[in-house]
Amino acid sequence: MTLTSSTPDALWASRSVRLLRPAAVLCEGISRTVRGERLLDDLTLVVGVGARLLVVSRPEESASMLLRVLSGLAHPTAGTVQLAGVARADNSPEGWARRVGYVGPEAGIYSWMTPREVLQLAGRIAEYDAPHRRRRINALAEHFRFGVQLDEPVQRGGEPLAQRVALAAAMLTDPEVLLLDEPLRSLDPDERARLLAIPGRRRTVLIASRYPASEAGLVNQVALLRDGRLALHAPVKELDARGLTLSQRGIEALADLAMAGGQPTAAANG
Amino acid sequence: MRRLRILTRMALHEMWISFRLILVIGLPVLGGMMVIVVPPELAGATAVGGAGFWYAVAACAAICIASGLAAGTLAHERQRGTVAWMAVRAVPRSAVLLSWFVAFGFLLASGIALGSIGAWLAAIARADSPPDLAPFAASIGATAGAALASVAGGLLLGTFLRTGPAAALAVALSAAILAAAIAWPLGGVPLPTGGIALLAHLDAATRPVGDGLQSAGAALAAAALLLVLGGAGLERSDL
Numbered sequence: 001m002t003l004t005s006s007t008p009d010a011l012w013a014s015r016s017v018r019l020l021r022p023a024a025v026l027c028e029g030i031s032r033t034v035r036g037e038r039l040l041d042d043l044t045l046v047v048g049v050g051a052r053l054l055v056v057s058r059p060e061e062s063a064s065m066l067l068r069v070l071s072g073l074a075h076p077t078a079g080t081v082q083l084a085g086v087a088r089a090d091n092s093p094e095g096w097a098r099r100v101g102y103v104g105p106e107a108g109i110y111s112w113m114t115p116r117e118v119l120q121l122a123g124r125i126a127e128y129d130a131p132h133r134r135r136r137i138n139a140l141a142e143h144f145r146f147g148v149q150l151d152e153p154v155q156r157g158g159e160p161l162a163q164r165v166a167l168a169a170a171m172l173t174d175p176e177v178l179l180l181d182e183p184l185r186s187l188d189p190d191e192r193a194r195l196l197a198i199p200g201r202r203r204t205v206l207i208a209s210r211y212p213a214s215e216a217g218l219v220n221q222v223a224l225l226r227d228g229r230l231a232l233h234a235p236v237k238e239l240d241a242r243g244l245t246l247s248q249r250g251i252e253a254l255a256d257l258a259m260a261g262g263q264p265t266a267a268a269n270g
Numbered sequence: 271m272r273r274l275r276i277l278t279r280m281a282l283h284e285m286w287i288s289f290r291l292i293l294v295i296g297l298p299v300l301g302g303m304m305v306i307v308v309p310p311e312l313a314g315a316t317a318v319g320g321a322g323f324w325y326a327v328a329a330c331a332a333i334c335i336a337s338g339l340a341a342g343t344l345a346h347e348r349q350r351g352t353v354a355w356m357a358v359r360a361v362p363r364s365a366v367l368l369s370w371f372v373a374f375g376f377l378l379a380s381g382i383a384l385g386s387i388g389a390w391l392a393a394i395a396r397a398d399s400p401p402d403l404a405p406f407a408a409s410i411g412a413t414a415g416a417a418l419a420s421v422a423g424g425l426l427l428g429t430f431l432r433t434g435p436a437a438a439l440a441v442a443l444s445a446a447i448l449a450a451a452i453a454w455p456l457g458g459v460p461l462p463t464g465g466i467a468l469l470a471h472l473d474a475a476t477r478p479v480g481d482g483l484q485s486a487g488a489a490l491a492a493a494a495l496l497l498v499l500g501g502a503g504l505e506r507s508d509l
Contacts, residue, residue: 071358097360108351110280112287125277125359166355178379 024049024067024177025070031228032065039065040076043227047221049176051202054215054236055208056251057225058090063208064105066225067179070206071102084176084204097126101170105182107162111155115146115165118154121167140168144195159186167195174200180207193218214248224255231255273361277369285373290343294336294374295381301328302385306392308332317396318406319473323387326452326470329382333417334444337424342437344428354509363509364501367425371497374421379414386410405472408482412465415489416451419462420444422496429503460484463491493500 010268017093025047025237039062047236057063068074071083080087084099109118117264123133141147148156154162163184170178184192196218198205209215222239224232233253236246242257244250285291305324314320344367347353356366356406386406393401424440431439448466455467464485468475474479 043349068508073354073357075506097359100358102358104351108286108350108355111283121276121280123358125273125356125361127272144275169355170358211502237371 001018011098012176021051023047023109023159024051024084025206026082027066027070028080030069030076032033032069032074032076033261034061034065037061038227038228039150040069040079040092043079043225043228043230045223045230045233046153047204049204051204051221052198052219053206053221053223054212054246055203055223055225056205056210056212056248057139058227058248058252059210060210062225062228063210064181067102067181067206067208071100071179072096073102074103082141098173099176100179101168101175101177101185102179103163103181105185107154107159107166109154109162109166112153114149114151114153115141115161115168116150116164118169119172122172126173128173136172140171142166158232164195171198176203177206178203180205182209183207189214212251212266213247213262219246222246222251224251228257274365274369274372277361277365278358281369281375285343285377290339291377293372294332294377295340295384297332297335298329298378298381299388300385300386301325301332302388304328306391306395308392309397313396314473316401316473317393317398317429318401320396321389321393322406322409322469322472326466327385327471329385329413329417329469330445330448330452331468332381332385333378333420333448334441336374336378336413336417337420337444338365338437338441339427340370340421340424341431341440343374344370344425345431345433345436348428348504348507348509351509353504357509363504366410367429367497367500367504371418371422371425371493372433374425375418375493378417378421382410382414382417403479403480405475405482406469408479409472409475410487411467412482412489414465415450415486415493416463419489419492419496420448422493422500426496426500426503429500430507462489465489491507 010090020037023046025045028044030040030043034216037059039059043066055063069076072084086099119137119140120133123136130259141150142223144167146161146164147162154165165187167183173227178198187195207219209214220236222232222234222236223230234254239246239250239254242254244253282291284344285294302325305321305437308320308324321442353366369423390406425445427440447463451463451467454469455480460487464481468478468481468485472478
């Protein structure tokens with residue numbers, strides 16, 4: 001049995017179940033080449049339930065590609081992916097649609113729609129009933145602070161509102177795994193940090209970022225992809241322990257140290 | 271089915287906001303109304319034949335533009351991430367494609383049907399005796415079928431090309447194929463573009479109703495095939 005964040009609470013209460021270190025993201029042997037450049041090369045990554053993982057990469061496109069492959073938007077040439085206990089995107093609203101959320105650099109919503117219409121659409125696609133949709137929309141509007149703009153076209157609020165609405169739409173289904181690719185770049189740093197402090201002890205969040213320093217305080221694990229391969233997967237406290245900062249340079253230095261110690265990936269699960 | 275209904279409503283709303291809805295439905299209607307202003311010396315041997323020819327020309331122009339719009343729309347939806355927004359919510363990509371087909375197809379077929387009323391009224395106004403409606407109606411039905419196939423072809427191009435090239439290629443291909451159908455009608459051969467040929471050469475048609483039905487069937491089969499290819503292409507592409 002694969003233990004995921006979908007595993008019932010009663011089972012989670014058991015210490016022995018927790019000791020099994022359930023994984024929310026399992027990807028094995030993922031490869032992907034774009035225009036001759038190998039962005040992912042036989043990549044295997046296991047992310048435990050509840051982790052907040054920062055993914056950085058060299059070349060920079062690899063991290064973004066990994067999240068797109070995980071979300072099902074891009075196809076790997078080889079390998080398997082399992083998110084929240086689901087092997088691949090199914091069409092049932094109870095499965096992938098509610099368990100996995102993805103927000104890319106582009107909001108991907110029609111700018112003439114109001115935030116309420118966007119969230120209603122996301123709720124209808126997930127097949128929530130009207131009272132549940134209403135409750136969730138009100139809660140999200142409050143949390144993401146667009147209550148006063150709830151019935152105005154998104155274009156009036158510009159890109160910052162569009163990005164907040166896109167994240168709110170992803171959170172509407174209370175997903176177990178949330179994939180964030182360079183999210184909320186249009187927001188000021190404090191507001192961005194507040195919104196990206198995603199609640200939920202069993203929610204697993206992966207953030208692909210080109211600016212690791214901006215994710216300080218939001219993540220507890222870091223992964224580095226070098227030439228498409230996993231060069232490092234370690235807790236953020238490893239950086240602190242070695243006096244390194246959460247920056248591209250610091251993460252690269254930790255990866256070099258781990259390599260020199262003959263341990264290319266430090267265990268970060270559990 | 272429920273998701274398709276939601277997506278189709280979205281597609282229609284997007285077309286309304288961007289004025290594409292007016293263009294797709296309005297062009298064939300305008301074309302039908304323009305038939306009445308064709309000078310009598312260019313109106314053909316019979317009133318129905320002349321109205322059919324000029325309406326076929328107008329419908330061809332509308333179909334080409336609609337095909338280009340369909341191609342550009344799907345390519346743009348892919349590029350700006352709205353298809354991805356749906357796909358990460360486990361909406362089948364083929365459902366997104368189908369919703370745009372239904373939206374474009376419904377509007378264009380409605381426009382052709384409404385425009386044909388104008389062309390028919392022009393024919394009645396010029397005819398000495400009441401003309402037979404059945405051949406004209408059959409050719410209009412087959413033309414609507416050809417329009418659906420053309421929209422499906424445009425959407426297929428939109429699944430793998432960027433907005434500009436997709437739209438331009440869809441217009442160019444549709445124009446070439448439909449112009450060929452008018453210039454070289456192959457009577458008796460049930461081609462997807464047979465409706466256009468039939469409408470443009472109604473005077474020469476020996477069994478217009480039968481040919482019209484056959485052409486409509488061929489056009490619907492072509493549309494289905496193009497949609498299947500488009501769905502497969504969209505499924506395999508990165509969003």
